[in-house]
Amino acid sequence: MSQLPRQSGTRTLGPPAPDLLRAALDASREAIILCAADDDTIVLVNAAATALVPGLDPGTLQALEASTIEHGGRRLKGERRRLDDDHYAWYLRDCTDEELQAEKFRAERARTAFLDEAGRRLTASLNQRRVLRTAVELAVAHLADAAVVVLPVRRRHSEWIRLVSGGSAEEGTLRESVLSEVPGLEEALGGFPPIPSRWLDASQVPAWLLPGDAAPVGALLVTPLPGNAEPAGALILARRGAAFSDEDELLARIFAARAGAAIAAAALYRDQVDTAAILQADLLPPELPQPDGIELYGSYQAARDALSIGGDFYDVYEATPTSSDTIVVLGDVCGKGPEAAVLTGKIRQTLRALRLVEDDPEVMLSVLNRALLSSGRQHRFATMVIAAISRAEHGRLRVTLATGGHPVPLILRTDGTVEAAPIRGTLIGVVPEITVQPATVELAPGETCLLYSDGLTEARGGPTGQDQWGETRLRDALAGCRGMPGDAAVERLRQLVSDWVHGGVRDDIAMLAVRAPARTRLSLMDTGVAATSPFAIDARRGERRGRAR
Template sequence: MTSFPPAPTPPTVPAPASPATGPVIGAPLLRALVDAVAPVIVLAADPARVHLHNKAAEALFPALGTTDAFTSDVVAPWLVQAQQQGIDALDGTVGERVFRATSQPLPGECTGWLLTDVTEERASLKRLSEERVRTQFLVRASARLLASLNQRRCLRVTAELAAEQLADAAVLLTPTRGRRIAMTRLVRGGVIEETAVSVEVDQVPGLADALAGFPPVPSRWIQPDLAPAWLVPEDFGDLGSLVVTPLPGNGVSAGALILLRRSDQAGFNEEEELFARIFAARAGAAISAAVLYAERTETTGILQRALIPPAIDRLDGIDLASTYRPARAADLIGGDFYDVHPPLLATEARKGVPGETLLMLGDVCGKGPGAAILTGKIRHTIAALRRLEPRHGPLLELLNATLLDDHDARFVTLVLAGVTPAANGRLDLRLTSAGHPAPMLVRADGTVEEAATRGTLIGAVPDITSTTWTTVLDPGEMCLLYSDGVTEARGGPSGREMFGDQRLKDALAECAGMPVEAVVERIELVTSQWLGGGEHDDIALMAIGAPLRGSHLMMVDGRGRGRYTG
């Protein structure tokens, strides 16, 4: 039997190395991770028992350290109710903090609850919402306050807005020209009270300072029970808190705003006091603007009454009519003017011009209030100078020297008319132009005649010249004084063509025999039609007529003052 050597042993092949593994996460590390996050509570299956919680959860709910019960006396009732009703997420309060709880299913039929503190987030959202409401209120308040320049209306609107948004009642105190104080008071849902009171402002802490424009004192420094009876409305109830804040004006305080809250309402906090000051600043600005507007309107009215051309009535033996249309209707005043000076019998008799009525119509360079002020100077200067010199030429020379002495850059054109009743209803007429359009005369037969008078404008050069032209108006005839706002009115088909002298003459030719009132109205009408609503210069017209003997003009139904001669 043949034997064979033993078979060689195969080489040992090392087994492949197992892949490297990291350290295993142990319970202590996992516990540390869980404790480092927000409150976590893990519940076991039904019935719910606390299977696991971290330190944050135990700090929030201390009873978790002694029991695994998941009941309302251990954790927040709203969290227990959410688990029972299968709610996945909700917000709730624990003490003074707000938490957002979210649930997550876990293996082993467990449920985990994560509680996140959202107190600051909720507070920020609340502040943002409140700020939006306040901003919207301020926008609405500003619109209402700026909608009027009437002081009384601004005060009423301020009281309404304050009582609606800031307090249960609002009281506004504003100084008056006397020693009394105007009070506007409103209880929310009530009727505004407006009265003037004589009170001691020192009875309310901080009120005197507020009326003087000083910063307000904090509400917490004011004791509500010391508020005087005149401040708190009847049937208001117990006063809980009040804020006194100034109404800042245009350099001077417009008054004070007092906000009142009942005792069953929360007191004013710092944010509300600051907001009240912001509102009061806007209200004070509106009230101050209304006061300033009223004062300026009063001043303007006084000046306008002194500068507006006077109303002209019929004089003995002379028919007069006039009209004035400023370039800017809102101004009521401008650069055109006219005036009537009755006879100065004693003075004029010595000068050889007895019983003459002086009429004038002029046009100052420019328009608006600046020109109107100069017209006032001219009218009053002529009223004084004519007592010294009734002759037209020397009178114009004195006026020219006076205007040059004032160093005013403006000049004036002027026409003077001296009218003296004569025999048989005639009028003796002296006409003198100083750079002004010559007057037009309408004769009884319809002929239109231009007065032969020329002269130098006033207030431009030291030496002036003028010519005085005399004529007679027979009964029924008239003379028209006018400003260049008529002849230089641009309009017509092209909108740029001037009305001109010839169109004025043609219009006057149609007015022969008409009363002076009708002539003035007719010329104003045709001029307006020519303008077609376009811009224009100041327009002034004055008609002087010799009355028809035996004519009798009355108003409709025979009532009112008319014109009667002979």
């Protein structure tokens, strides 16, 4: 080591003695290593450096220039400083605890990010299959090499979904009898606390649990999926090699809790949808029959697109052994949505039972009125029109109409004239005795009687968005349907009012068209003449409309 002159005040001092230099370096708490610049020979190691890196060699020091090194189970950082032309020094620092804390922080941040992603993706859908697929995808991406979700036993079988790293998700069912072959699975499905992974023998995993080409299982973890008051299933995690640490098991349990809640919510939603579909099936307008000599066409739109049931309804009761009449009903109950639909269902069932013993529309309305009043529920009323249809001579229909506070049906004649049926009546379910003034009208071949709810005429839209479509527009639109088949006329009216509303708020809308079949159609079918023949027959005049070419 070259001698460096030192100055103190005005006196020039010589180089310190080697013993004094060593004592000074040993007194420092910082690990210092003095090296020769020409060949990197270690000249001096102070006491702190000796304790920190025993058995140090120059190669270890060179590694410090690139990054942190590990020596003797400790992690070290070093800084090299030039002292003079012949010497440099390494100043070392033990950063083991600092690095461990940083690693723990990074791991915790990764776990938090994983759980945040899991919560976001698992709750993004209420489709159970999609939630199950998301659960195994997240588990394989962050927790294990393979993941299997097994759902609770139903009818002695369990549904499962499986994903192995690098593969695609698979689904299937398992017999209840084979669940016990997976260690800890029955306990997990029963909702018992998870069995620690170290207590599970991975070698006992049955061959059917994972695909045949999957690597042998080195570690197994089976965790319950907590649900809503009962287990939502079980999560099986498998690794090829590394065992599950306590932190891994804790993270898996937290993830399983979130996955279980999402699976349970999706299962509950599925059950509610299935139940609603079963109940709704009997509340929706029926598929209309086509009695001989009578054409029936209906249309129904609920106020809300998301809900296909509401307060408007129509129904058809065909002839019975005691009555040859076909009974048609169209009504509107108070309220909207499910509550109105429930009342609608009760009214329809009451009318269906009443139809077995009565076919007079006026009597049916009176009996229904008493039934609603006797239910004990206040403010539950309805408007309704009932039509009893029978076949008359020469292809005509005889329609007996009675209304209980409902919009009067309109009749489209063959010449395009639109008439209102001459009937009146009071609301159903309000007063003990109702007033009904029925009437009977006849429909000639090709003529239509339109029953509709007030949602059709009260639909708001137009230029201002608040104008009602109104009965005048309805009459004009119905007159424009002259000569149209019944289904085309109903569809035209539905489209016109939809254009008028133009996506705005609307009420329930129900329409039911009763049409006497046109003679033209019957004659063409009977004679075998094609519908495109120039010899089309006018239904009313019996005259030739075309001429032979």
